[in-house]
Amino acid sequence: MNLSFFIARRYLISKKSNNAINIISWISIIAIAITTAALIVILSAMNGLTGAVAGLYNTFEPDLKITAAKGKYFTADDAFMKKIKAIDGIQAISQTYSDKALIKNNEKQTLVSVKGVDDDFTSVTKVDSSIVEGKYLINQQKNFIVLGRGVANTLGVNIMEISSELSLLSPAKGKATTLNPQNNFTQVYLTPNGVFSLNDEFDYQFVFVSLRTARELFSDSIRVSALEIKCNANKDVQEKLTALLGDNYVVKNRYQLNDVLFKTLETEKLATFIILAFILIIATFNIIGALTMLIIEKKKDIKTLFSLGADLALVRNIFMREGFLITGVGAAIGLVTGLFVCWLQIKFHLVTFGDQFVIPYYPIELQTKDFIWIFCLIMLIGFFAALYPVRFFTKSAKLS
Numbered sequence: 001m002n003l004s005f006f007i008a009r010r011y012l013i014s015k016k017s018n019n020a021i022n023i024i025s026w027i028s029i030i031a032i033a034i035t036t037a038a039l040i041v042i043l044s045a046m047n048g049l050t051g052a053v054a055g056l057y058n059t060f061e062p063d064l065k066i067t068a069a070k071g072k073y074f075t076a077d078d079a080f081m082k083k084i085k086a087i088d089g090i091q092a093i094s095q096t097y098s099d100k101a102l103i104k105n106n107e108k109q110t111l112v113s114v115k116g117v118d119d120d121f122t123s124v125t126k127v128d129s130s131i132v133e134g135k136y137l138i139n140q141q142k143n144f145i146v147l148g149r150g151v152a153n154t155l156g157v158n159i160m161e162i163s164s165e166l167s168l169l170s171p172a173k174g175k176a177t178t179l180n181p182q183n184n185f186t187q188v189y190l191t192p193n194g195v196f197s198l199n200d201e202f203d204y205q206f207v208f209v210s211l212r213t214a215r216e217l218f219s220d221s222i223r224v225s226a227l228e229i230k231c232n233a234n235k236d237v238q239e240k241l242t243a244l245l246g247d248n249y250v251v252k253n254r255y256q257l258n259d260v261l262f263k264t265l266e267t268e269k270l271a272t273f274i275i276l277a278f279i280l281i282i283a284t285f286n287i288i289g290a291l292t293m294l295i296i297e298k299k300k301d302i303k304t305l306f307s308l309g310a311d312l313a314l315v316r317n318i319f320m321r322e323g324f325l326i327t328g329v330g331a332a333i334g335l336v337t338g339l340f341v342c343w344l345q346i347k348f349h350l351v352t353f354g355d356q357f358v359i360p361y362y363p364i365e366l367q368t369k370d371f372i373w374i375f376c377l378i379m380l381i382g383f384f385a386a387l388y389p390v391r392f393f394t395k396s397a398k399l400s
Helices: 003-013 019-060 078-085 149-155 211-217 237-248 259-284 286-297 299-307 312-348 368-399
Strands: 064-068 090-105 108-117 131-134 144-148 166-171 185-196 206-210 226-231 249-253
Touching: 003 312, 019 259, 019 286, 019 312, 019 368, 064 237, 078 090, 078 237, 090 149, 090 211, 108 149, 108 211, 131 149, 144 149, 149 185, 185 206, 185 211, 206 211, 226 237, 237 249, 259 286, 259 368, 286 299, 286 312, 286 368, 299 312, 312 368
Parallel strands: 108 206, 144 185
Antiparallel strands: 064 226, 064 249, 090 108, 090 166, 090 226, 131 185, 144 206, 166 185
């Protein structure tokens, strides 16, 4: 065993003549352990929250989405589709058409985003898994509609009961304005057959209809607003599509489609990490007091070591290792404690939100990089905390 490590270990576990040194050393260890555990739990909770939000958006958003660089719509003819399907890694493509419209149920009405989808839409998204009432049934030959839960509540629609048809209205395109208001709108009647629920952003905004219905409603028989793609994650499909389509089209992945949301979550995680890191610095600097008192108490031992031929580097190495032991033991206890608390939440769902929330309990996601970053940060702070008292007081102990 290394001599300096052996002596440092003995200093840590042996009883001191002044009991305050033991107390301060263990206070340092406990403070580091608690702060480390808090870092692990909070960062894992932030990871879980990000993953849960991503999961909700994964239900609605495709792997890749192609839109026009200028304007809202573009033509996706057979030649265009054939060119895209030729790219290796693409598993499914769905054509969609989106625009705003007024939806009415008797006297109740609200403005919604209508999304017309084809039969392949469920192959590129998991929106059918979010159905909470009725069923997902979008038939290109019939006028069915799937509503967000918020839209359904606003309109007073109950899928389980027989109700009248809903109507979608959009300003008529390419027609001269008349004195009769009804002639200025394109109106489509639809039968509600399902209600989905993701979150308020989607539930109060979106309804799904067939692509044919959307084109009829918005008087646009050939264009689409987007091509939504499911692809092999191991293939660089996005780069290939961007190179193939050029500057006239924009190809975004799921995270780029919601970049503001995910950047906000990452910023919150970073800010939380920085705040807790400052708390950790304060906790770790208890080491300064512990090492200072230990060096003062061990002046006789230091003089004995010098008399036996030890140099200043060896003496300093002993107390630096003492600082590393205090920091390392605290960090190890904290990492294990944080891991245990996270396991309890994952296994038993101790912290819950209630049935009214989309996520019933607080999600936890453990990431190895968080453990590595936290441990390295703690050891780095411990090094700087131990550096000053060791260099200053061991030098003064030699001179005295």
